[in-house]
Amino acid sequence: MASRLLVRYARLLCRASSQAPVVAAAYMPSPMATEVQRAQGWPGVVERLMCEERRFVKDDVSQTMPTRTELDDQLDKAVEPEDILVAWAEHGGNGNQAASALKQWTFLMLKTNPTFRNELPTLMMDSRLLDMMNTVSQNVSQVWNSSLVSVLQALWLMGLPSTNAVLSSVQTEILWRVRRLTYKQLSYLADWGSGRRGHQDVMIVNAVLKQLELRWTEICDVKTVAVLMSKGERVSPALMDRLEDKALELAESFSSEEIRRVCVSLATQSRRSVPLLRALSYHLLQKPSSEFTTPLIMDMAFAYGKLNFHHTQVFQRMASELLPRVPELSPTDVTRCAKSLGFLKWLHLPLFEAFAEHYTLYSDKYTILQLSNLLLTFARLGFQPSKGEDFYAKVHSSLKDSLSSLEPFLQTDVVWSLCVLQQVQPNYLIPLLQEKHITKLSEGSPTRADNYRLKLLHIAASLHLEHSGSSKTTAVPSALTAWSHQGPVSPLSPLQSSLREALQSVVGDTAGALRTGVVTVYGWTIDGEMVVDCNNRPVDLSILEAPHLPGERSGKPLPEGVRRLAFVAWEFPNFVSKSKDILGRFAMMKRHLQLAGFIVVEVPYYEWLQLKTDFQKSAYVKDKIGKAVAEDMAK
Template sequence: MASRLVGRCVRLLSWSSPQAAARLPPAAAGPAEVLRSKGWLWDTQRFLCEKTGIKDEPYPTTPPHTQLDELLDKAAAPEDVLCAWAEHGGSGNQAAAALVRWTQLMLKTRGEFEGHDPEQQMDARLQDMMRSMSRQVSAVWNGNLVNVLRTLWVMKVPSTDAALGSVQTEVLWRLRRLTYKHLGHLVDWGAARRAPRDVALVSAALKQLELRWTEIADAKTVSVLIANGGHMSPTLMDRLEDKALELAESFSAEDIRKVCVSLAAQSRRSVPLLRAVSYHLLQKPSSEFTTPLILDLAFAYGKLNFNHSQVFQRMASELLPRVPELSPLDVMRCAKSLGFLKWLHFPLFEAFAEHYAANSQKYSTLQLCNLLMTFARLGFQPSAGDEFYNKVHVVMEEFLTGLEPFLQTDVVWSLCVLQQAKPHHLTRLIQQNHVDKLSEGSLAQVENYRLKLLHIAATLNLENPGSWDSARSPSIPPVLTSSSSVSDLRSSLREALQSLAGGGAGALRTGVDTMYGWTIDGEMVVDGYNKPVDLSTLKAPHLPGGGGTQNLPEGARR
């Protein structure tokens, strides 16, 4: 080791000053001359920081463009690719590129592959191409390797195929050397695959992305990965949301649509990210506000319960001129999404009502039901109500009784809110057999529908008193308000009412659950001199039990 070190030092000294080597002892100078004569044959003026090699012959980084490559670029039909390969042949990398090109042209000219077609894929030229690629798979470039894996998936090659197996194995070995874009493509293209080797490959790619997430630097990859968020770990999704927040300015309108729909599908309400993409969405030109984009964004915002008035105004103004061109399904989707957000744009909903009036025969019963429930949720009454509701009643008379009990209750309750319910609709729903059908389900659902039944019964009693025989009506249990739900404001209000009543027994009721479904915060009866009267003995038609037996005294007020 010492002699090597001395020899190298002598070489350096002899380069900088030839006389220095002469002054060294013979034992050190001798070997140095031999090394110099062997090592400095080409260039004696090379610096230590320079790479070794001949300057006049640089290492070729890109192979020359061959005639096969030119023919592949010019190919206009799948047969052109096969003929070019049969005539010229090529390396494994060129075979992969040719296979990708052949598949692209097949999809362009014939549409999707209808499964594994032996007659089509047993072509000798195609088989030779796949064998060449499989034999030299280690020489295939990373980009071509990922693309050819997708190509084999698109071709619906069976999982037992040797070429597919070799490509999968090579991709798995190269995962650490693939860029984050290649990994993103693997996750995007392979997320729906169910074969064990494909699932293992996608899982390995996701692990690499989780380790290398800081490398991601473009919005498209982020949007693609978030769109496949159902296959990712919560940790990676959190990091991708941070990346999306960082790159939100460079998102296209389509990227924003993908991100929002994916967040809605996963119920991930990331408010900072939604605010950021909403701000940048407003900067986009009208040409990017396509109808599918508006409908998907309305769904996403509605599902996530995220309100942004400026975005809604922009979407409504862009969609309003296109309403006559929408399908009934699109009208129902958009109206329902905005209804969940409690956001009412009068011109847009007027256009929805006009669309139904003009195309009522194209609407299914379910679509009409959703439209009615949305109008009721928003309290919207069309200006041309007679024309709209005449067509609604024609459909309801024919199909209302055939709806399942919960939907039937929702529709009739909506008609009550819109002041369009007819007595025979209401009496049918307060029959005991219908009430019993609504007692199935979760506690919250049962309480919700019990409240709607009370509202329906109250509408029938108050607006059509002669249509309801209280003696033969079923007993609908009231919806009780739990003490835990009493707010501070209600609690202080009840204390004030107690002090007003003077603390007399029976002079005040608080938290009164009525038979109409409403809860009264406080109830008193005062006589002609405004003095509290005992409530316990007085009749109370609003209570489920009817109260006491005495009528209200003359001059008294409840």
């Protein structure tokens, strides 16, 4: 800035002197003429000096480049760690050469003997290695930045204790130079040091991440972005936001492995960046089949499931690539992939058939926990294998001796899943309805306890409705019936509210002809309950018996030709993704209500959203009632 001002001042002064009268110039004293003449030469002098300064710096750099020595040549030719030590003993060198030699020795040791850290005390007795390390420590200020970063990595790989003098000197020098390191060198340090717990190591990583946060605009390559995003547990939220923007900008250049790394990092941090996930998914679809490795598919399924991010084209591509490899998968891979797709509520029938076939063939290799996860996924999606007899024969054989040994929560989940799949046996149900088991499920958070008590009500309903002829059927414990009377309270959705209004308009002024939000003893909540006569006209249901309600609800039995209707609103989350099939638990709800004597009138969201006026909604409900009753009469 001072140079520019000086140049401008000199030019203005020269211009002013050139406009002066000639007469004045004739009488101008010689000293002033000398000053004007000197001023006219200033601009050129200043510009020349500035250029000379730049040239001088460049020449100085070229002059400081070291000439290659015999040591450098031998280090390049080394293939064994001993070659490094021999070359150092013969020629020696400065601090920078010692750092390069130590780095190369460490990498060769790691290549030839991966467990060399166990032999480190013996190796540290070699005088040549000690001399090399001492040279680095004593001349650490002369080591170049790149060599300094590499030698710190080498010392970390060697597993030296934090009290080691050489390691401490290198760490201190890194902290002093952290502002002068390039962003790539900073990212290397953040990557290598993220898992270390030493005080100096933590200080280095924190300083590096702070510098990267300040200099994030310098980051311009995909590898650095992927590396830093994978260290999200140490990266500040502000830097992660910047890195997500950078990743979105560079998404086209990401390799398949970098896409996997970034998506897994986002999943582990629960950062659901939809624009970035869409961009990475689009570019993942463009990759060839050779890059869709099994680990990539497993990790991407995990990331999508954890973040609840749906991309049907990617799911279809992953399923088509994975399907031929299913026989080669391990039980861990099968259950992991199935569980991830279950979270997404995405059912690919050929792939899940292959999963069921895999268990049938290799059931002896599955642990009870892996089998439990597989059953939970099948129950969530309501999936029934085509060769169900063979599959469930293996399942019951595995559960016969293992079910009772499971911890109470997992045992409840497994039995509940079998209830959904209609494969439960009465001897699985009885132990879960004992007071002792119910008490165990009451431990923990209230939300979790309520969730498992609700599952126990479903299990009790399966016992009484689907296995009513069993001699082992017992009464529902009082603790469960009391809880079912309270029932979980949840806010109404727009679909439920508008459906109840339409039902009220259908019954009109008929007293006691409608119940809404009915909590049943089976653990299910009905959006609306109605009783109609043979002409489909609502009747007063308050005087009729209601065995599905908690407590004593005595009354008249249903007259001949009278039918009890249960209205159920199916929301978008109740369905399998990209399908009109309801999930497993809601299929069980429909089955239980039908066994309890209801005609279930289903109101799916995709039909209700097409109705715009109250008149259309009322007409729709009446039409649904007529069709449901007609189907029941046809049976």
